[in-house]
Amino acid sequence: MTDVTQELPIVVEPPPPATAGPLGWLRANLFSNVFNTILTILAAALLAVTIPPIIRWALFDAIWTAPNSRACRGAGACWAFIHEKLRFILFGTFPYEEQWRPLLAVVIFIALIVASCDRRLWGRSLAFLWLLGLVAVGVLMWGGIFGLSFVGNQLWSGLPLTLILAVVGMAFAFPLAILLALGRRSQLPAVRTICVAYIELIRGVPLITVLFMASVMLPLFLPAGMTIDKLLRAQVAIILFAAAYLAEVVRGGLQAIPKGQIEAADALGLTYWQRTRRIVLPQALALVIPPLVNTFIGTFKDTTLVIIIGLFDLLGTINAALNDANWRGTSTEAYIFAAAIYFCFCFFMSRYSQMLEREFNKGRRQ
């Protein structure tokens, strides 16, 4: 009987050169077949045609300082406009010497947003922090106490206005949205009908009509002699509008709560409000945090619409700066700058919401 099992020396061979290393990566990701190769070549050609001129325009040929746009006419971008108008774009008509106040307000807002991203801080303390932050922002913007001079809110503009409209809008829309969502899920037909009608009405019309309504019709709605300023009108419109969208988000969370939870609460003898506050809402709201962040991003972008009713948010101050006769023809640069600011906020928040979604789904995946 011969021994079939032979001791063979094990030779560790390197992988074929075309499947490993950078070359292998190129092959697998860019040139795996004919179609892919064609796509890669087309995309590379597109990039080769578009990217160099854009970089030349934005960096190498750009003019960084100039007294006006005529001195800035060249092959490249006129960033001198941003350089010249930066403070007006960011803080608008706020008194020049006092502009450290809106700057500090913006810093507080950003710090609050960053702090809210830390899940360890979620809870009562964070709400307290926000309340404190909003009071501080109000004191800084209005002034009138602590030796700060009073600045009327018709002078608020630029980035702080954008942030105030978005943050205050969300803060007030949220409780309203919870009530609307509970109303929509209510067993009382009259309450349900009215809530559904409100939500569907607001969601069925563009924000701009709600803003028009606030700016044109709100003064008509109020008793004679009672006036309401432009900023508050826009803020009310944003709150009413955001509440309808948020209500649908919250409803999504309410629907995801198993019926057993509600039955268990009933079995314990809790009343409707106890059950809602202690059992249903804590679970439902935790589920909908990622879509809540998305709604916040939407509201943040939507605040730009207030320029249509004559407020000067960030986009409004950009437009006002462009109206300067010395700086004609620089709209492309100005809008790219504004886009960069909006992008920073929205991109950061959307990435955060995607991350949260992944975290939340970790336990649910098999």
Next chain:
Amino acid sequence: MPTDTIPRPTRPSPWRNPAVRSMVVQVLFVAAVLALGAFLVHNTVVNLRRQNIAGGFGFLDREAAFGIGEALIAYTPADTYARAFLVGLLNTLYVAGLGVVLATILGTVMGIARLSRNWLVSKLAQIYVETFRNIPLLLQLFFWWGLLRETAPAPRLAWQPLPDVFVSNRGIAFAVPSPDPAYGWMALAFLVGLAATIGAFRWARQRQAQTGQQFPTGWIGLGLVVGLPLAMFLLSGAPLTLDRPEMKGFNFTGGHAVSPEFAALLLGLVIYSGTFIAEIVRAGILAVSWGQTEAAMALGLHPIQRMRLIVLPQALRVIIPPMTSQYLSLTKNSSLAVAIGYPDLVSVTNTMINQTGQAVEGIAMIMAVYLTISLIISALMNVYNRSVALVER
């Protein structure tokens, strides 16, 4: 028996009765809402009387006396407000309809590109989505408008990105085929081909149900829908003459020209909504698990059948509801036209309100139109959704 020692429970107070309670709560709620409504209406009536503005829609018959830059139907300032409103409505529907079609195409291509195994293509699609989704639409509209209005050269020096396409600060002019009677016949041939294809589909499905034999309806249908108009085109002598835009005086004549406002609005709407549609399409395709494709392969279906019978019906089920809300928000977003001066429904009505002071009626009309559009689109999409939805017990 000690039963009589247990006291009979007293009747609970009516307040403990859920039916009574819910009735009371509802009556109070409705009364509060009605009171608020009555308060607002009363104030409005008083304020309007003070400002000497007569309510009602009588103003619609008066002469509008303002010009509208772009109109799909004949309109002069001598026409009535009602006609001006109609012009605005048609402009809104026109830009929204075109926008929905183009955004769907762009979004679908980008959504599929993001899933591509080609690294470069999927990164490019991702950069497109992440960039344009995170910039407010209004800002994008201003950007495109500024680019077309300010940065673009005068017609004499117009950019020419493609042959016969001219971009200048007067808008975009491009070549279109000159009208020819043959095109009418081609349209008719297309409709006939479409009807024949639908007939063939029905017949083929019946035959397959009865005999199990398959019929290449896909190819036959393609042949009918494309071939018949093409045959008509060739039969009438291939009359393809282009109506090219040419410089005459200070602007282009001939071809088809769109204003910078329209071009900026359409471009902005399509690029912005395209990002959301791309994400919806991507999520829809990812939602169909790979096992489904493997099972289809195991059954011996070829790639087109696999796509048509297995993957697409399941992906559409996920895609359609969010797609509906995207179409709706595109339509609503077209109202931002007022900011760049395209005469859509909102901007025409805004002029109307400024001239007549009929703010309540004007805003009510805009809201009614958008609500109607919303209801119609969601009703249509619901019908379609029902046809692809999962049939459960």
